[in-house]
Amino acid sequence: MKIFHVEDDADIREIARMSLEMVGGFHVDQYEHADAALAVAAEARPDVLLLDVMMPGMTGPQLLAELRKMDHMAHVPAIYMTARVQPQEIEAFKKTGAVGVILKPFDPVTLGQEITEMLQSKAA
Amino acid sequence: MQEAWTILDRQPDPVLVFDGQTHAVRFQNRAAARLAGQSAAAGVPLADLCGWLRMSAAKVATLLETMDAESAPKHLEVSHCDAHFDVTVQLPGLSGFPDQIVAAFHDITERRNAERQKQELVSTVSHELRSPLTAIKGAMGLVLAGSAGALPERARDMVQIAHRNANRLILIINDILDLDKIADGAMVFDNAHTPLVEVIDAAVEAVAGYRQRFDVKADLVIEARDAVAFIDPNRLVQVLVNLLSNAIKFSPAGAAVTVRLQDNGAFNRISVTDRGEGIPASEQRFLFDRFVQIGTRNRAATGGTGLGLSIVQAILDKQNGHITFTSQVGVGTTFHVDLPKPDAVPDSDIPKAG
Ligand SMILES: Nc1ncnc2c1ncn2[C@@H]1O[C@H](COP(=O)(O)OP(=O)(O)OP(=O)(O)O)[C@@H](O)[C@H]1O
Numbered sequence: 313m314k315i316f317h318v319e320d321d322a323d324i325r326e327i328a329r330m331s332l333e334m335v336g337g338f339h340v341d342q343y344e345h346a347d348a349a350l351a352v353a354a355e356a357r358p359d360v361l362l363l364d365v366m367m368p369g370m371t372g373p374q375l376l377a378e379l380r381k382m383d384h385m386a387h388v389p390a391i392y393m394t395a396r397v398q399p400q401e402i403e404a405f406k407k408t409g410a411v412g413v414i415l416k417p418f419d420p421v422t423l424g425q426e427i428t429e430m431l432q433s434k435a436a
Numbered sequence: 437m438q439e440a441w442t443i444l445d446r447q448p449d450p451v452l453v454f455d456g457q458t459h460a461v462r463f464q465n466r467a468a469a470r471l472a473g474q475s476a477a478a479g480v481p482l483a484d485l486c487g488w489l490r491m492s493a494a495k496v497a498t499l500l501e502t503m504d505a506e507s508a509p510k511h512l513e514v515s516h517c518d519a520h521f522d523v524t525v526q527l528p529g530l531s532g533f534p535d536q537i538v539a540a541f542h543d544i545t546e547r548r549n550a551e552r553q554k555q556e557l558v559s560t561v562s563h564e565l566r567s568p569l570t571a572i573k574g575a576m577g578l579v580l581a582g583s584a585g586a587l588p589e590r591a592r593d594m595v596q597i598a599h600r601n602a603n604r605l606i607l608i609i610n611d612i613l614d615l616d617k618i619a620d621g622a623m624v625f626d627n628a629h630t631p632l633v634e635v636i637d638a639a640v641e642a643v644a645g646y647r648q649r650f651d652v653k654a655d656l657v658i659e660a661r662d663a664v665a666f667i668d669p670n671r672l673v674q675v676l677v678n679l680l681s682n683a684i685k686f687s688p689a690g691a692a693v694t695v696r697l698q699d700n701g702a703f704n705r706i707s708v709t710d711r712g713e714g715i716p717a718s719e720q721r722f723l724f725d726r727f728v729q730i731g732t733r734n735r736a737a738t739g740g741t742g743l744g745l746s747i748v749q750a751i752l753d754k755q756n757g758h759i760t761f762t763s764q765v766g767v768g769t770t771f772h773v774d775l776p777k778p779d780a781v782p783d784s785d786i787p788k789a790g
């Protein structure tokens with residue numbers, strides 16, 4: 313399972329990578345911002361998009377809108393990662409086409425499982 | 437007598453005097469005239485002025501109904517353009533103005549602006565703390581999960597302490613952000629007709645682990661099984677969880693806390709009673725202030741930051757609810773949450789989203 317992860321904080325990127333690779337058994341490709349992600353998006357064939365919401369430059373939802381314009385990215389499940397928000401905001405994120413929202417700070421032990429469950433509930 | 441009016445007229449703060457019966461304006465001083473422009477000329481009924489002040493006419497009327505010549509002055513906060521006023525409403529009774537209502541406006545714009553800036557700072561700082569905390573909690577979580585190999589027992593204990601405290605910091609930041617959100621009206625309330633029994637069950641369920649840790653039982657006394665309130669159920673659960681966790685952590689091991697639901701006529705009442713050490717009378721009036729924790733109790737055991745009750749009160753304020761408590765040292769404490777019955781709340785007073 314390949315994860316396409318965009319996050320501007322280097323340390324959080326590192327923690328997420330270790331958590332998803334070592335504990336979760338995923339393959340993770342990481343990008344620091346939307347521009348870096350868009351630069352490789354044409355070649356990328358991820359199974360899931362994991363996007364930070366607040367980033368300098370393009371935000372997560374803006375990046376997702378760009379990615380959705382590409383045929384091969386149009387239906388890849390997307391998950392946002394963000395600091396605590398109100399339930400209503402989570403609903404708004406889901407309306408932009410995400411299958412779920414992971415709250416920061418996340419638990420590195422269960423992060424992979426959380427993502428798997430979101431993908432399954434979407435498939436169901 | 438004439439002199440008194442002259443003094444009032446020259447007061448730097450705006451002052452309006454209303455007829456006690458008709459609520460029409462009887463007198464305005466110069467400062468009030470400047471503030472009101474044309475619209476507050478003598479004879480204008482209070483209800484019209486309320487539009488000008490963007491305050492709720494119903495609120496003022498209710499305020500006046502509860503007052504008589506003996507009651508202490510009441511305060512009301514109103515905004516006019518970019519200015520904020522603290523309005524002191526008084527029925528001076530026999531002291532020279534029989535049957536008149538005196539409203540004195542005190543400009544608190546600067547104080548309010550300073551508060552707003554402080555709040556913005558708090559919320560920026562809290563957000564900025566979150567990213568490093570995500571990394572700290574994440575790194576320690578991975579170490580504890582054995583991702584870096586087995587740890588010597590003592591190292592494990594130390595990382596566990598650090599991890600626990602990182603979690604505590606996160607809770608504090610969440611609380612501060614919650615208070616901040618409520619204060620600037622950004623917390624959204626999804627009100628619905630909610631059976632209170634369901635809210636109580638959810639809250640008691642949510643503190644199950646906590647109860648186990650402190651070895652405290654929960655007794656439910658449901659006297660009004662059909663009680664309903666028009667509130668945001670999640671926020672009311674948050675309120676009860678806060679009260680329950682206080683009751684639990686200040687209870688002696690083996691004791692029980694009681695949650696009671698009663699129909700109290702005008703409103704429904706949820707009470708949370710504990711048999712803990714109680715709150716000394718001298719400390720009681722500070723209880724709802726931010727960061728207040730009482731006495732020299734062992735903080736390591738009880739934890740917390742003193743924000744819980746501030747949040748409870750702020751939420752209830754926005755939900756037309758009311759909280760009171762009685763406490764006796766050595767006997768215990770009871771918190772009462774009073775919620776208006778759905779039909780008792782005028783539509784216009786139900787807080788809208790935002
Ligand atoms: N049921 C109770 N019995 C005795 N003291 C209480 C009780 N509830 C609250 N207090 C006192 O009031 C203080 C403030 O309570 P509050 O819930 O605001 O903060 P806290 O519980 O210390 O921390 P937090 O709720 O933020 O985790 C407590 O620290 C405690 O001293």
Ligand SMILES: [Mg+2]
Nearest residue numbers: 682740744745
């Ligand atoms: Mg508390």
